[in-house]
Amino acid sequence: MNSDLTSFDKIEQKIGGSRKISNYIIGGMLTIGGIGFLLASISSYTGRDLLPLGNPSTLLFIPQGIIMGAYGVIANLLNFYLWYLVYINFGSGSNYFDKSSKSVEIKRKGLFKDVEVKLNFDEIKSVKLDISEGFNPRRRIALVLKGRKKPLPLSGAGELKPLLQVEEEGARLAKFLDVNLEGLK
Known part of the structure; x- marks a missing residue:
């Protein structure tokens, strides 16, 4: 989440999506494996290597050939x-906070259509830092809305920033929105 503080009454944050090096590596391995299984299946059917x-x-x-063909088809379906998801950059978008109009605009790329959420500052109860360490760590910033139990995440999925940076961004956003900051222990 890159913050652009060009002026003191607006914040725009760009959110990265699924175009990550790990997705390219997994996609490449899945492509090679899926094609390999299909070629092995066809080889066992035709008798030619x-x-x-x-x-x-x-x-x-x-x-064996049928099973390898099924593995190849499943791998290629997952591959496509x-x-x-990488092509459309699933999950990418932006967070836009405007103090003069007291509005928040959150945009994300979805699977078949884009998701856009517009809020007013008075709908926001607090900014929450959702931090969990361990085997599957999570460090994200979310908005707690009045009348909703689940917070609205602002950070991109899979982003693991240093704890100090997440705390600073959360504190800066809470100060900008003039709400409380939750989640610090």
Whole structure:
């Protein structure tokens, strides 16, 4: 979440989406694996080696070739889905806070359509820091809205920033919105 404090009455934060190096690596591995399983299945059916490694033409088509073909189809379906998410940059967007109009605008790219949330400052109860450490750590900033139990997350999914940076951004946002900051222990 990159904050741009060009003036003291507006804050705009850009949120990164699914275009991460880890998604490219997983997508590449899934592509290679899925194509490999399909080629092994076709090799066992035709009796010709289509892969440079191993000897898949010696496999029996039933049951090994069929199962490898199913693995290949499933891997390629997941592969297309992941590459589509990377292509549309799923989850990317922006947070825009305007003090002069007392409005908040949160935009994210969705799977089939974009999500846009518009709020007024008076609908915001507080800014919450959701911090959990351990095996699956989470450090995010969220808005607690009046009349809603679940907070509205502002940070991107999978962002793991240093704790001090998250606290500073949360404190700066709470001061800007003139609300309390929750979640610090």
